Amino acid sequence: MGVWQQAILAGLSLGSFYTLLGLGFSLIFGVTRAFNLAHGDFILLAGYLAFALWHFWHLPFYATIPIAMVILPLATLTLRWLLARLPEPFELNSLVVTFGLAIVLQNLFLAFFSADFRLIVLPIETVLSVPAWSLLVTANQALLLSGSLLATLVVYLFLYRTFVGKALRATIQNREGAALAGIRVERMQLLAFGVGGVLVGLAGPLMAVNMYLHPAGGLEPTLIAIILTIAAGVGRTGSLLWAGWLLGLAESCTALGIGSSWRELVTALVLLAILTWRSRGRINPELAS
């Protein structure tokens, strides 16, 4: 006993983190309908930034989070600048350009940080111990859970309780309609890329303490963000959270049942299943391009 409780806790904290990955991606996808294949590499960029600040300049880890959250929107806004100037056909070209961006970033990581696995090591402390359920919550897990859930809550409140957030959702749902209602679609796009960048900036350092950073490691978070966005729909925080938890639980149960190295297989199979179901109109038909 104890193993399964621990796996469920790991799954939930992983799933909350996946929600954070998916949120940033889905905001950007929502306003542009562009699949950003460099999303995972942006998160790695934030992670490596935090690692460099922590390792070379000896900044405390908690100080690197706000720095990454301020710097990463610059990266996403650069992407928006590129995408806004893209020649037709948009769908194919946005895919190819973000793929190219991913290749560039991967090689930059390789040049600056080599192919070694990097990790920000925090002293592991148990924050909470529940002997009745034989459960141990480590500082890393608490950080991952609280950071991701807090960000999700803030984005939820922003999207559903503020006027600007509602305008942003309107833009996501129907660009022409929103423009007719007097919403400045351009500004909403800038806002979505900005908020997306802040979320990426938060996700990067969290990833750097919990999972190893590796130059080729950007694909996995990108695929996860795509899964959640297609499964849950764009800008729906609640569904994203459920989808994230489901995926997180599925992966941690696989890791427990077969072995942690098979975890990535779950991601790939789930993405394939979701894409083929979607093509039969079972999932989110309004996302059809």
Add this chain to the structure above:
Amino acid sequence: MRAKSASVIAQTCRSILPVVAAALLFFGPLLFPVAEVYLLVFGMACFYAALAMAWNILALSGLYSLGHGAFFGLGAYSAIIFQQQLAFPVYAAVLAGGLVGALYGLLWGVVLKNLRGAYFALATLAALEIPRVVADNWESLTSGSMGIVGISRLPALELGLISLPVGESMRGQYYFLLGWMVLTAVVHRQALKSRWGWALQAIRDNEVAAEVLGVNVYGCRLLALGVSALLTGIAGGLYGHLMGLIEPAMVFSLQMAAYPLVLSFFGGRFQVLGPMVGALVLYPLDQLVLQPWLPQGHAAVYGLVIIFTIFFFPRGITAWLQQRHTS
């Protein structure tokens, strides 16, 4: 403003590129028979040109794959395993590896039948991950993430009276890879100029219209996918023997998926010789100029080139040179 600066850049590139291309081809390996590195680099340029054309055969049907690394890796692993564990002759094992790649391609054809555009491309990314994870974990067969080392060099190729020492000399390897490129180029030409090629173009332009006109859309596409996967798989097997080692992160990589896409787009994916020109210009530039200067991360140039290609010459450089020629 933007259009103006773009056209200025376009004009400069138009005048410089042919010169660069001509110079690179001119100072090609045959004029420097002593410089082994030229034979090596241009041989590999031919190899990547063939890889790019194999990828483009599917792209010509309107489906853009980001997962061709899957066929490449499957071909590489199957070829080596068939040879080492089932004692196949090397070239037979390489062909068998290609067939394994083609089988996986036909599986795509069945499972991803209804996917188009970006959704197809995303599915191929997932389809690349599956064999990679399996190769990483099935240690008894693939020795896991450590990879397989000490793979034999390619043996001499006997063609009737001629015997080509492929693995023995750089020159032999260069001729072999040149021949492989020409063979792929013939298939690539068929995918553009034959009846099948016209059918592919009709499908690419308007699938419904093609279907109405009596084109067997599914069949033509499946053939393109199968041929593309077969050639990519064979290339994977050859790669294992050329490099002497394979590991999952190397053959099932995004980089392997990126090479053919970048070279085809850059060279010109609607021209018979487009991907070939792309590879013969870009790969030597990368290996001879950038690699010594930036040993790790020099491949970033492929990402930069594809971004520039999309913005400034979306139909590739050969289409451009032709435009210049006719205007």
